[in-house]
Amino acid sequence: MNTLAAWLRRLLVLLVALCLSALVLTAGFVLGRMSPTTWIGPIASPAYELVRAEPPAGLLLAGRDDCAIPTEREYALTLAAIDVLSFSAQEGGSLAIGAHKFLANSRYRDVGQPVCDSLESFQRAVQLINGSDHLRRGRPVEYTLNLIARLPGPHSELVAIVAASAFNDTPQESEYFARRDLRPLARATLASLGLVATPFAGRAFAEISAHDSMGTGAAQVAVAGQHPRALDSVERLMADLLATLPKDDVIAWDTRNRLYELAYALAYGGAAAASHAAPIKELMTRRVESNATIFGMIDLQPKRMCRVLADILSVNETELGHDYCADPDVPYEK
Incomplete structure (x- = not known):
């Protein structure tokens, strides 16, 4: 009799263990089929960080007396980059991107001394860019905006590309930093182009604020575009x-x-x-x-x-x- 009771107890324990295992497996299956948001709520994406609305340097170092005259080798490097622009962006591929990045910023010597920009060189560069597909492929990033700001008289297509980035409804991500929004830089770039910002001055005026760099970037566009109430x-x-x-x-x-x-x-x-x-x-x-x-x-x-x-x-x-x-x-x- 005792043997039968012991056997029944072991059977009962086994049945309970099987039931618990089945419950665990069922729960795992159900949770596995559910998305994380179903059982822990929506997962918030990290917020974008706005860059500063700091005007790009442009050709600030052209015709100045506080920068160094380019050496022959420095001048030759600039000309080599401009020569790449004679080919289309599609033909040039990564070499064209390298030329864009090289020309997008002023040069500095190892001692930190700035080298004067050559206005004549960039006048040739803008002629080549305006009549080609350069800077028109893909979304504008830092070097695109900086280079357009250095072009004396960029094509209206390039102005439209900058404006589309500046007033885009969605963040325009940096080439280098995840979750960094370039729209304030695009606004500052558009303003730096002068009167070509006029068609965008009305919208910019409506968005002026001191709350963030989107609002202050809008202020720059509104003033550059000569909105009548912007300065006040x-x-x-x-x-x-x-x-x-x-x-x-x-x-x-x-x-x-x-x-x-x-x-x-x-x-x-x-x-x-x-x-x-x-x-x-x-x-x-x-x-x-x-x-x-x-x-x-x-x-x-x-x-x-x-x-x-x-x-x-x-x-x-x-x-x-x-x-x-x-x-x-x-x-x-x-």
């Missing part, structure tokens, strides 16, 4: 933002960037911007955060605004009343 709007935004900041406090990094981007917008107003420059003058009496990379943020004087204000007022930087503008020992903020 940008001056007011900049003054209102400054008014919220205690005068003795260092201006934080993000806020500083928005103020600088609005100042760049005013600079596109030419002579008309002189009567709207009061906020830039106020900014130049403050101290701002600068990114010292591994050392974190440090506070500096806003030296980058010296050239901006001098250009607006059509004076030399030494006439602005700020010693730091002409002091070589005062570093530029980053």
Whole structure:
């Protein structure tokens, strides 16, 4: 009798184990068929980081006396890159992309000395690009925008490509950094092209804000495109933002960037911007955060605004009343 009872107990344990195994397998099958969002909710994608609306350098180093005249070899390299443009982008393939990237930025020697840009060379480059498929293949990224900004008189197709990126409804991803949105750079590039931004000035004016670099990039396009109310709007935004900041406090990094981007917008107003420059003058009496990379943020004087204000007022930087503008020992903020 005891043997029978023991046997029945073992049978019962076995049946319970089989039932539990079946339940586990069934649950695993059901969960496996479900998407993760079914049982843990939607998975949020990481947000895109906006780049700064910082105008590209363009041919800033053409015809200047504070850069080095190209050596024969440096000049030959530029000509070699331009010669590649004689072939179509399709024919040139990766060699064409290399030429685009080489021409997209000013050259610097090992000692950090900038080499003067050759306006004549880029006039030839724009002729070759305007009559070809160069810069028209794929989505514009950093080097595309930088190169278009360096072309004296880019084709209307290239302007349209920049504008389509600048006012796209979806983020335009960087070539180098995942989840980094280039639309503010595209807006700054469009503004740097001058009056060709006029057809986009109305939409840009509607999007002006100091909230982020999309709004300040829009301000640059609106002013460059000569929207009749853009200068007033940008001056007011900049003054209102400054008014919220205690005068003795260092201006934080993000806020500083928005103020600088609005100042760049005013600079596109030419002579008309002189009567709207009061906020830039106020900014130049403050101290701002600068990114010292591994050392974190440090506070500096806003030296980058010296050239901006001098250009607006059509004076030399030494006439602005700020010693730091002409002091070589005062570093530029980053």
